Amino acid sequence: MRLGITMFATDRALAVHELAREAEARGFGSFYVPEHTHIPVSRATPPPTGVDTLPEEYARTPDPFVALAAAAAVTERILLGTGVCLPAQREPIVTAKAIATLDQISGGRFVLGIGYGWNREEAADHGVEWSTRRERVRENVLAMRELWEKEEAGFKGEFVQFEPSWSWPKPQRVPILVGGAPGPKLFAAIAEYADGWIPIGGAGIKDALPKLREACEAQGRETARIVPFGTLPTAKKLDYYASLGVDEVVLRLPSAGRDEVLPVLDEYANTYL
Template identity: 80%
Template sequence: MRLGITMFATDRTMAPHELAREAESRGFVSFYIPEHTHIPVSRDTPPPTGVDTLPEEYARTLDPFVALAAAAAVTERIRLGTGVCLPAQREPIVTAKAVATLDQISGGRFVLGIGYGWNREEAADHDVPWKQRRGIAREHVLAMRELWTKEEASFKGEHVSFQPSWSWPKPAGHVPVLLGGAPGPLLFSHIAEYGDGWMPIGGAGIREALPALRAACEEAGREPVPVIPFGTLPTPEKLGYYASLGVEEVVLRVPAGGRDEVLPVLDEYATTHLRD
């Protein structure tokens, strides 16, 4: 089984490019970091972690594209991804350029992990109507795909449109899009339409959800997509369970801390769970 790493990277944690380099040297195959543009101080949205107070790290996340570009410069093989990016809150033409540039300079190693978001106030500051965020995210990804793949790209949708345009660079190859989120008909229909995989946070409920995901892909006329459990705290039993479901890659979580806190955990994961 292939193993990747994710960290809630901030201005107070181990630098992402250093962690990516350390992860690559130990044999991990992927490295992901999240994004939040900002966290409004006054919020009605409860923290997604179930705690009373939102951890400070949510307000201190780095820009993932800048941080991953630094990681690309000091690594050679490890895949570099967002876990997750919030495309509904991003202008798609500018984001398409950033993704294509990052994929170019990394030699085709970028993975776009996306989500719909949980923070109503953050979305509102981006002028994203809460109930429309899934549809906006979908159109933004579809519009970016046009820019990545067409010599003259255009798009006309409900939430985004642009006239026939030139936009280079193009990505070095196909940019995989992994969708995060809880299982459900809408998520699975989006994955079947424009996704390259499902990235369930924590990995709970995969066995029960797999038939519905496979059915959505079959209805869309495509083969089943991979499932990549994300943010896992591993045990041999848990990884064995994932393997029994046909999962081929799992992204493990390391603490949002400095080198002295992160590297021992990385070493433990490598020693205990990586196989030649």
């Protein structure tokens, strides 16, 4: 089972490229960073973690594609991904180009983890009507796949339209993982246009497996990958995931500087790798 790491990257934490290099040197197989373009001061949308005050780190995230490009330049093997990117808030033609370029720089090591978002005000500033965000994510992903996979790519949807066009570079096949709580809408989306599910924290996987498998079979697929994300590890927990057929688990690191992050990384490496 591959073990990866994630950190809530900020301008005050250990730099993304430095952490990627340290993680690869210790034998970790993947590294993911989140995305928020900005955080409106209004707290009309409550924090997703249930706390009263939104942690400052949400407002301090670097652009994930720029940061991961720097990480790609100083690593050779580790997979580099978003955990998660917010496609509803991104223009798909430009985003497809950025991802294709990052995939080329990294030698095909990029993984696109996506989500639907939780902050209504943030989405509104991008012109996204909240009730349409799932369909926007779907169209943006499908449109990007057209640009990645076809020499002449066009798309006509409700939210995305462009004429048959040329766009290079073409990436190797970009794996897409969707984050979110288990449910029929999420599993139908994964089955249609993604490769796997990112259950944040990893709870509820066993009970969700039959429904995920059912959704995939409805699309003519056997199943989808499951990547427990942001896990605080124990040997028992990792053994349990392995018994469910999980082949990758992403462990959580504190959002902090080198002196705080590297001892935790060492502990994980010495205990679980």
